[in-house]
Each structure stands twice: as structure tokens, then as C-alpha cells.
Amino acid sequence: MAEPVKTVTLTVDGKSVTVPPGTTVLQACEQADSPVPFYCYHPGLSIAGNCRICLVEIEKAPKLQIACYTQAAEGMVVRTASDNVLQGRQDVLEFLLVNHPLDCPVCDQAGECWLQDYYMAYGLYNQKFDEQKVKKSAKAVSIGPTVMLDMERCILCSRCVRFCDEITKTGELGIFNRGDHSELGIHPGKPLDNPYAGNVVDVCPVGALTDKDFRFKCRVWYLGSTSSVCPGCSKGCNIEIHDNRERGQRPHIAQGRRIMRLKPRYNPDVNQWWMCDEGRYGYKFIDENRLTQVQLRDGSGYRAGSWDEALGLLTQTLRRLKDAQQLDRAGVVLSTHLTNEDLYVAKRVFGGFGIRSLAVQPARQGSQDDFLRRADKSPNTRGAQAMGLSFDVKAVLERAARKELSLLWVFGGDLVELAGEAQAKTIADSVDLLVFQGSNVNRTCQLAHMILPSAVYAEKDGTFTNEAGRVQRIRQAVQPLGEAKPEWRVLLDVADRTGFLWEFRDAQGVFGSLASHEAAFKGLSYDVLGDQGAMLPQKGSDPSGKGSDPNR
Amino acid sequence: MATLSDQLLHRIREAHRRRTLSWWERIYLPAIAQGLWVTSVHFWRNLFLHLAHRVGLFRRIPAAVTVQYPDEQRPTAPRLRTRHRLMQREDGTPRCVGCMLCETVCPAKCIYIVPGEHPDPSVEKYARSFDLDLGKCVYCGYCVEVCPEDAIRMDTQRHDIAAFSRDGMWLDIIELLHPGSRKHTDPPKKFIQLELEDFRRLKQSG
Ligand code: SF4
Ligand code: SF4
Ligand code: SF4
Ligand code: SF4
Numbered sequence: 001m002a003e004p005v006k007t008v009t010l011t012v013d014g015k016s017v018t019v020p021p022g023t024t025v026l027q028a029c030e031q032a033d034s035p036v037p038f039y040c041y042h043p044g045l046s047i048a049g050n051c052r053i054c055l056v057e058i059e060k061a062p063k064l065q066i067a068c069y070t071q072a073a074e075g076m077v078v079r080t081a082s083d084n085v086l087q088g089r090q091d092v093l094e095f096l097l098v099n100h101p102l103d104c105p106v107c108d109q110a111g112e113c114w115l116q117d118y119y120m121a122y123g124l125y126n127q128k129f130d131e132q133k134v135k136k137s138a139k140a141v142s143i144g145p146t147v148m149l150d151m152e153r154c155i156l157c158s159r160c161v162r163f164c165d166e167i168t169k170t171g172e173l174g175i176f177n178r179g180d181h182s183e184l185g186i187h188p189g190k191p192l193d194n195p196y197a198g199n200v201v202d203v204c205p206v207g208a209l210t211d212k213d214f215r216f217k218c219r220v221w222y223l224g225s226t227s228s229v230c231p232g233c234s235k236g237c238n239i240e241i242h243d244n245r246e247r248g249q250r251p252h253i254a255q256g257r258r259i260m261r262l263k264p265r266y267n268p269d270v271n272q273w274w275m276c277d278e279g280r281y282g283y284k285f286i287d288e289n290r291l292t293q294v295q296l297r298d299g300s301g302y303r304a305g306s307w308d309e310a311l312g313l314l315t316q317t318l319r320r321l322k323d324a325q326q327l328d329r330a331g332v333v334l335s336t337h338l339t340n341e342d343l344y345v346a347k348r349v350f351g352g353f354g355i356r357s358l359a360v361q362p363a364r365q366g367s368q369d370d371f372l373r374r375a376d377k378s379p380n381t382r383g384a385q386a387m388g389l390s391f392d393v394k395a396v397l398e399r400a401a402r403k404e405l406s407l408l409w410v411f412g413g414d415l416v417e418l419a420g421e422a423q424a425k426t427i428a429d430s431v432d433l434l435v436f437q438g439s440n441v442n443r444t445c446q447l448a449h450m451i452l453p454s455a456v457y458a459e460k461d462g463t464f465t466n467e468a469g470r471v472q473r474i475r476q477a478v479q480p481l482g483e484a485k486p487e488w489r490v491l492l493d494v495a496d497r498t499g500f501l502w503e504f505r506d507a508q509g510v511f512g513s514l515a516s517h518e519a520a521f522k523g524l525s526y527d528v529l530g531d532q533g534a535m536l537p538q539k540g541s542d543p544s545g546k547g548s549d550p551n552r
Numbered sequence: 553m554a555t556l557s558d559q560l561l562h563r564i565r566e567a568h569r570r571r572t573l574s575w576w577e578r579i580y581l582p583a584i585a586q587g588l589w590v591t592s593v594h595f596w597r598n599l600f601l602h603l604a605h606r607v608g609l610f611r612r613i614p615a616a617v618t619v620q621y622p623d624e625q626r627p628t629a630p631r632l633r634t635r636h637r638l639m640q641r642e643d644g645t646p647r648c649v650g651c652m653l654c655e656t657v658c659p660a661k662c663i664y665i666v667p668g669e670h671p672d673p674s675v676e677k678y679a680r681s682f683d684l685d686l687g688k689c690v691y692c693g694y695c696v697e698v699c700p701e702d703a704i705r706m707d708t709q710r711h712d713i714a715a716f717s718r719d720g721m722w723l724d725i726i727e728l729l730h731p732g733s734r735k736h737t738d739p740p741k742k743f744i745q746l747e748l749e750d751f752r753r754l755k756q757s758g
Contacts, residue, residue, distance in 0.1 A: 105651030105700045106677040140673035216667045216677060219652050250655070252664045252681070252743055 010076035019072055026054055026067035034080045037089065037118050039096075039205045040157035041068040044273045045166055051096070051157050053118065055088040056080050064088045089122045097123075099133045099180060101152045109207030111220040115155070134180045143185070144172075144192030146212050146277060147201060154184050154208035160200040167274065168371075170194045184208070195373060198280045202263060202273070213281055214261045217254045222246045226477035227265060227531060229464050231337060231457045232279035233366070234376040236466030237271035238532070239264055239279070241458050241477040257287040258478045259458060267532050270470065276373050278366075283458075289441045291453040292482025302451070307483065307493070310450055315497040317407055317433055318353060331357035331396045331405045331431075334389065335412035336378035338487055339462030340471065340521070341507050343384055344514040345488035346411070349495045357405065359393045360384045361413040374467055379457075383465035386520035386536055393418060397427060406432040411487060412454070416443040437487060453484040460486040461507035463529065465536065471524055472533030625711065633693055633706030635713055636684055638728040644755025645748050646729060648703035650679040654695035662688035663695060666745060680745040682728060686713060687721035707731070726754060 009018045010025075012032035019028050024047070029036050039051035049069040056067045059077035064084060079085060097115065104110045138151035161173045161184070172192045176183050186192055192200070201211045224245030230237040240263045244253055254260065262283050264275035296305040296313075321327050332350050334343060343360075350358050363378035384391070397419050400408050408431045415424040415436075421443075428434050428447035436448035439456045459480040465471050480486075488510055492502055504510050508526050515521045520536055528534050576582060601615040619626050639647040650667030668680035695704050715721045715736060722740040727733060729751070734740065746754075 103676075105653065106649050106675075110651075140669075140676050216650070216669060219656065221656065249661045250664065252666055252683075 008072050008074050010072050010074070010078060012078045013080055021071075023072045024068055025056060025058070025065070025070045025072050025076070025078055028072045029056065029067055029078065029080055036067045036080050037114075037122060038068055039114060039155060040159060042159050042162075042203055042273075045159060045162040045203070048158050048162065051155065052092045053089060053096070053122075055085055055092065057082050057085050086122065089118075090125050093118060093123045094125055094127070094129070096155050098129050099136070099152070100155075101133075103150070103153060103207070107150075107153065107207035108210045108215055108220075109153075109204075113207055114205035136183055138183065138185060142191075142212070144197055146197050146281070147192055148210045148212055148215065149184065150208050150210070151183050151185070153206050155206055156182055156184065157205060159203040159205070160184070160209060163200055163203050164192070164194075167199070168194050168196050173200070195276050195278065195367075195369070196274060196371070198277045199264070199274050211261070218244050218260045222250065222253065223260060224477070226458075226475050228458065228474045228477065229379065229466075229472045229533075230262065230275060230279040230282075231379040231464065231474075232276070232282045232377065233368075233374040234363070234379060234381055234467040235270065235372050235374045236379060236464055236470060236472055236533075237264060237275045237279060237372060238267040238472065239275060241283075243458075243477050259283050259286045269532065270466065270468075270472075271372055274372060276371075278373065285440050286456050286458050286478075287481075290456075290481050290484070291439060291441060291445070291451060292484060293451075293453060294483055295451040297449040305450075307485075307490075310452060311490075311493055311497060313433075313450065314435065314494055318494070318498060321407065322353065326406070327354045328356060329405050330355045330407040331400055331409070332359075333393055333396060333408070333410045333413060333415075333418075334358065334360045334384070336360055336363045336376075336381045336384055337412050337457075338380060338384075339457075339460070339474065339507075340380065340383045340387075340465060340514060341462045341510040342411075342487040342491075343380070343387055343389065344518065345491045345510060347387055347389060348517075349491045349500070352495070352500060353498075357396045357399060359390045359396045361393050361418060362391050376467065379464040379466070382467055382469055382536075383463075383471075386465060386469070387518055388520075397423070400427045400431055403430040405430070407435070408433070409435040409437070410444060410448070412438045414442040414444050415447065437490065439484065452490060453480075453482060454490070455480040455484045455486045459484065462486070462488075463511060466533075469536040470533045471521070471529055471536060473526060473529050473531075622712075628709065628711075630708075633696070633708060634691055634710045635686070635707045635731065636689075636695070636723065636728060637705055637707060637731050638679075638682060638725070639703050639705060640729055640751075640755065643752050644729075645751040646679050646682070646703065646725070647701050648679040648682060648699075649675065649701055650677045650682075651700060653698045653700065654704055657694045657698045658689075659692060659694065660688045660690050662686075664743065666743070668745075670748070678748070679725065680747075681743050682725040683740075683743055684723045684728060685721060686723060687715075687718050730754065 006021050007018045008021050009016060010028060012029050013034045015032045017028050017032040019031060026036055026041060036054045036056055038054040040048045041054060047069050049066050052066060054067040055064040057079040058065050136151035138149055141149055143149045156175060158175060161175060164173045165171050172186055172190055173184060176185055198211060201209045222244050223242040226241045228239050228241050230239045241259060242261050242263060243258050244260050247256060247258060262280050264271060264273060266273055294305040294307055294310045295302040321330055332355060334346055363376045363381050365375050366377040367373060368375040399405055401423055415427065419427065424447055433450065434448045435450045436444045437452040437454050439454050445451055457474050458477045461476050463471050463473050495502060504513055511526060515524045522537055524534060598616045601610060601613060604610045605615055641647050650665055652665050655663040655665050662685040664683040665679050666681040667677050670676050670678045693706060696706055719739050720736060722742060724740045724742060724744055725746060726741060
């Protein structure tokens with residue numbers, strides 16, 4: 001028999017809340033909408049209880065108690081905003097800032113610093129401390145390939161230490177010495193170098209740990225934020241894309257690059273609070289080496305073309321093949337970096353033509369571990385599988401090399417990597433029209449007869465399906481560069497010109513149609529996906545879609 | 553008691569209410585005569601004084617409201633601050649730490665800073681490039697006010713901020729650190745990024 005669910009009811013600031021046993025007072029306060037401030041507490045780490053800023057008053061307790069380590073008990077009466085509590089908080093803050101330098105102007109954390117925030121919210125005291133500050137040794141020292149440490153700014157909350165001990169279990173960081181000589185640091189000769197090191201910068205509530213990649217690049221108050229999903233591997237970690245939203249007026253920042261950094265976004269079912277460094281620093285391709293123009297082969301070089309011209313040429317070719325009943329002479333290579341929407345429109349449009357030589361290029365394999373990183377380094381293999389697309393690219397390419405294709409349309413992937421230099425050349429010579437549609441320059445660009453620029457994931461709306469079958473939304477953070485367009489949009493334009501009529505004009509519409517045509521996606525919509533995504537419905541579940549549980 | 557916003561609202565309504573004209577004002581012609589009178593007094597007075605100035609008389613009474621700049625300069629408030637300069641450390645490197653607070657606060661968005669890593673960890677950050685477009689500046693002085701390092705200041709009583717082109721109004725970091733070092737015919741070195749060594753050399757070469 002299942003045990004009866006016990007609950008605890010307590011009063012927080014006059015509001016009664018009911019929580020499961022084992023809940024801390026801090027969590028209960030949050031539930032009661034009376035949040036208390038904290039530094040060392042992190043929902044993803046063990047409780048240290050050393051920063052002391054989460055003080056609350058609990059009736060019948062002689063002194064103020066820390067909310068993060070005290071368990072809620074039946075009938076407890078908690079006050080989070082009494083005079084005693086406010087005074088306590090102020091004093092704790094003053095202690096934390098006793099040895100703190102006046103570094104905010106040069107500190108990268110300024111603007112998103114918890115010391116600044118709490119000082120403005122709970123501090124505002126007149127400094128009573130007029131002794132000499134204890135200077136710490138480490139200032140702006142590198143403690144690993146990605147992270148800089150400033151010991152003076154550290155409040156010794158030990159979040160970063162606990163992250164390395166509990167999450168990555170690598171234990172690079174430690175707190176050395178005692179009293180006000182305590183210092184955070186690394187063990188001699190053992191730099192902070194693990195695949196998740198960047199997360200310590202996120203957990204550090206102050207500017208003690210800063211990210212070398214982001215350092216001095218941009219002030220945080222210039223940043224805009226867009227929810228998205230990391231395209232770095234099939235895990236599909238939830239992220240926020242931070243772009244320089246003032247770039248119109250401040251083009252000098254980071255040489256005009258648009259994306260400044262990525263930060264993990266909380267999703268309890270995928271990545272919790274974390275992301276790997278490969279994904280974190282894998283945003284550079286968004287602003288580097290981009291294809292921004294339609295280009296057409298002209299002798300041995302290329303000339304700039306227009307979308308109109310390119311689409312005209314493509315529709316002409318497709319029509320000619322259709323009229324000559326030669327549609328089996330067209331081949332398409334898709335990519336697992338495309339969104340579900342792109343893949344679906346490709347499947348419908350090319351399928352509508354009757355093109356059967358269509359395959360998805362398998363993803364690049366890379367390093368993996370049992371935490372977040374997956375060997376499949378593409379975000380949407382599962383989506384392509386769920387749509388029943390073939391992965392037999394070899395067959396398509398072999399047909400091309402045997403001169404059985406006159407049109408080969410390659411999306412994103414690199415033919416040279418796929419087939420080898422020699423065969424890629426043969427293929428380019430044997431087909432009449434080799435189309436490359438992608439976002440970044442690669443070796444296929446030198447072979448293709450037509451280059452179509454496409455938008456990267458940060459420039460379009462859509463969804464990816466991660467390895468577990470969770471469909472998650474990506475959102476447009478910035479406009480496509482130059483003439484680039486999302487792949488599905490281009491395919492719809494081709495379809496339009498060849499006389500198909502489509503009922504949707506945005507990614508949401510495409511997804512709606514996808515959900516109603518593809519059994520695997522039944523019942524899903526952007527509303528159902530929300531911010532945290534939803535699982536693909538299981539086979540044989542309620543076909544009305546009610547079986548898909550958005551909370552899974 | 554009326555709140556402050558009520559009082560404000562009341563005042564705005566008052567100000568917007570049209571005053572009813574008196575009978576004298578409504579017949580209109582006297583107002584025209586009055587206007588003509590004011591204009592003519594100025595006209596004849598200026599005519600007379602200009603002629604008198606020509607023959608060397610009444611020189612101390614100005615002839616018109618117009619100030620004959622630059623021969624004649626109006627006294628301004630002693631607090632007036634205009635052209636910007638960047639302060640230097642002893643060795644000629646900028647005192648600015650590239651915090652970008654002035655860039656952020658500037659209502660005209662005419663300050664452009666690219667910070668770099670300073671080898672001395674107690675300084676940590678410095679401005680590799682610092683550009684200020686005086687053609688856009690509204691001389692509000694917020695940048696001076698906000699600077700935590702007292703690194704940017706505005707010079708007192710300078711009126712001669714003029715150029716023959718928009719580019720001439722652009723101050724690059726060299727011109728900001730060493731005002732007047734650029735000839736007015738030379739184009740500014742927009743967004744030029746300097747190393748600490750360059751700053752020291754600039755100071756030595758004067
Ligand atoms: S950690 Fe916060 S309070 Fe300290 S210098 Fe940096 S921004 Fe300022
Ligand atoms: S470096 Fe940051 S996270 Fe680590 S103990 Fe210091 S303040 Fe806490
Ligand atoms: S004076 Fe005002 S407008 Fe001019 S640079 Fe400074 S902040 Fe900007
Ligand atoms: S506010 Fe002062 S220190 Fe900060 S960037 Fe401007 S001039 Fe430099």
C-alpha cells in the first residue's frame with residue numbers, strides 16, 4: 001500500500017503554506033511568495049549555509065535562523081520582513097562587504113551582481129567599518145582555460161567548490177586558509193579544466209569568477225535575451241542567447257558581432273541548470289564565416305545572384321525534370337541540423353514532386369559522457385527519425401557519382417567530409433546542378449553551382465527533437481544576416497512557384513501542419529511545447545493528442 | 553489635501569486655458585501699432601548706433617542683440633564646461649578604466665569605447681579606444697558626472713568648438729588625451745586602438 005502523503009503546514013508572513021516534509025523554510029517562503037535573499041544556496045547543489053543572508057525570524061526560536069538549512073515544521077510561524085530580519089540582513093551584508101574592493105566599474109559582473117542587487121534592496125547602510133581591508137593575493141588570475149579568478153571579490157559562498165565536487169566530481173576548487181585569510185583557489189598545477197567549467201561562472205553570484213570569453217566584451221546591460229535550445233548535441237540543453245541589442249547604436253562593441261554569450265536555462269527534465277563548455281562557446285559560427293548572398297557559378301568563379309534568379313532556375317530545373325518524367329534524376333541531402341519544420345517542409349515539398357532520392361546526412365560523432373554531452377553532435381537526429389526520413393546518404397551520393405542524377409540539393413552538410421575530396425569532385429562534375437544551401441562557408445561551397453544562404457538557429461523560429469524525444473522550441477534572437485533565409489521558407493517559395501498552395505506562412509503554422517500530418521508529432525503545438533518542451537507522444541497513445549503530457 | 557500630481561495637473565490645465573481677451577485687445581488695431589512701434593524703435597536705434605560706430609562714436613553701447621563673434625565674446629557662466637578631455641596617469645596612459653558608464657549614460661550616444669585587459673591586476677581594464685563625437689554631443693556633462701575615476705572632464709570656457717566637416721567634430725583617443733594635437737585639416741583616427749606602450753610614447757613625443 002502506498003504511504004499516505006504527509007504534509008507540513010506553516011505560516012509565512014501571515015500566509016499559510018502547505019509543503020511536503022523535508023522542505024526547507026527557504027523553499028516554503030518562496031512558495032508563499034515571500035522570497036528571502038541568498039548567496040550560497042543553490043537549488044542544484046548541497047546546502048552549505050555559510051553566507052547567512054537568508055536569515056528569517058521563526059517564532060519561539062531565540063535567534064534569527066537561516067532559512068536555507070532549517071526544515072519547515074508543522075505550525076511554524078516565519079517572518080521574512082520584520083525589523084529584526086531586515087537589521088540582520090543588513091549586518092550580514094556589511095560583513096560580506098568588509099573586505100570587498102570597489103571594483104564595480106571594472107568588474108564584469110556589474111549589472112548582474114547579487115551584491116549590488118542585495119545592497120540596493122536590503123543594504124543601504126552607512127559603513128561602520130574603518131579598518132584596513134585585508135587584501136587577498138589573487139587578482140585577475142587565470143585558473144583555467146576559460147575562467148578568471150578575482151579573490152578579492154569572492155564572498156566564499158563555496159557554490160563553485162560544491163559544483164566541482166558534486167556535479168562534475170572533479171574537485172578542482174577548494175577554499176584554503178582560515179578566517180579572513182580564507183581564499184578560494186585551485187590546487188597547484190591542477191587548473192580548472194573540465195568540460196563543464198563554464199558553469200562555475202554562472203553559479204558565482206558575484207564577480208569573483210569571470211568568463212574569459214565574455215570578459216570586457218560587452219556590458220551586461222546592453223544584452224538582450226532569447227530562450228532557445230543549444231544545437232551542439234542531441235541532448236538539447238535549454239539556453240538563453242544573449243545578443244548585443246544595442247548594436248545599432250554601438251557598432252564598435254565586439255567588432256559588431258551580434259551574439260555575445262550563451263547561458264544555460266533551467267529545465268528540470270533536460271539539463272537542469274547546466275550546460276557544457278562545448279555548447280557554451282559554440283556560438284561563434286553565428287557571426288563568423290557566414291554565407292550572406294545568393295551566389296551562382298560563373299565560369300570558374302562565382303557571381304552574386306538574387307533569390308528571384310536562383311529560385312527561378314530551381315523551379316525551371318524541377319519542372320523540366322517533371323515534364324520529362326525524370327524526377328528520379330533529382331537527389332536531396334538533408335541535415336540533422338535542420339529544425340523539425342525545415343525537415344517537414346522538405347519532406348512535403350520534395351515528396352510532392354515525387355523525388356525519392358532523399359536522405360538525411362548522419363550527424364558528426366564526438367565526445368560524450370553520462371552527464372550532458374552526447375556523441376551525436378547534432379540537435380535533431382531524433383526529429384528526422386520520427387518523420388521516417390531515410391539516412392542512406394551513401395545511396396544518393398553513389399547515384400550522383402554514377403551520373404544518375406542531374407540535380408543534387410545539399411542542405412548544410414559538407415560533401416567533402418561526407419564523401420571524400422575525390423568523390424565530391426566527381427559528384428560535382430557529374431550533376432548538372434549542385435545546389436548548396438547552408439549558413440556557413442565550407443568546402444562544398446567551392447564545388448556547388450548555386451549557393452543559397454540560410455539562417456542559423458539563432459535567426460529563426462522552430463523546434464528540435466532531442467535524443468529522448470523531447471520537442472523544444474528555438475526562437476529568433478536576431479535577424480538573418482544579409483540575404484539568408486530559413487530553409488523551410490525557401491522551400492515554400494519553390495513550392496509556390498511550382499503551383500503548390502500552402503496554408504501557412506510562419507514557423508508556428510508549419511508546426512501545426514507537421515503535427516497533423518506526422519503521426520509521431522500528433523497533438524503537439526507551440527502552445528503545448530511552451531518554454532520547456534514536450535515529449536513526442538508514445539506509439540499507441542491516445543490519438544486525439546490528449547495522451548501527450550506536456551509536463552513530462 | 554491635493555497630491556502633488558493633482559497640483560501639477562491643475563497647473564497644466566490652468567496654463568492651457570485660454571485667457572479671454574479684453575475689449576482693447578479685441579479691437580486688434582492697437583496691437584498692430586504696438587508691434588510696429590517695438591520694431592521701429594529697434595530699427596532706428598540700431599541704424600543710428602551702427603552709423604555712429606562707423607565714425608567712432610558710442611562704441612561702448614552695442615548696436616544690436618547679435619554678438620559679433622569671434623571679435624566680441626559674450627561672458628558665460630563660470631560653470632560652463634564644454635570640450636571633453638581624458639585625464640592621464642603619470643606615465644601617459646589613460647586614467648579611464650573602460651567601465652563604459654559614460655557611454656551608457658550619454659543621452660546622445662556619442663561615446664564609443666573598446667576596453668582591453670590591463671597587465672596590472674589592480675587596474676585590470678583600460679580604454680584601448682575612446683571616441684567622442686562632439687557633433688552629436690549635447691554638452692549635458694553627464695559623462696563627467698558619472699565617471700567613477702574622474703577620467704573624463706570638460707574644459708572651462710571654451711567656445712571655439714567648430715569644424716569644417718562632421719569628421720572635424722570627432723575626437724579620437726589621441727585628441728582626447730592631448731587636446732589640440734590634431735591639425736584641423738587632419739581627419740580623426742576613428743576607433744583607433746592603442747596599446748599601453750603607445751600611450752606612453754605619445755606622452756613622451758609631446
Ligand atoms: S562582485 Fe559585484 S559588488 Fe563586487 S566589484 Fe563586482 S560588481 Fe561590484
Ligand atoms: S568564487 Fe564565487 S562561487 Fe566561488 S566561493 Fe567565491 S563567491 Fe562563491
Ligand atoms: S556631455 Fe552629455 S552628450 Fe556630451 S558626451 Fe557627455 S554625456 Fe554625452
Ligand atoms: S566613465 Fe570614466 S572610467 Fe568609465 S569609461 Fe567613461 S571615462 Fe572611462
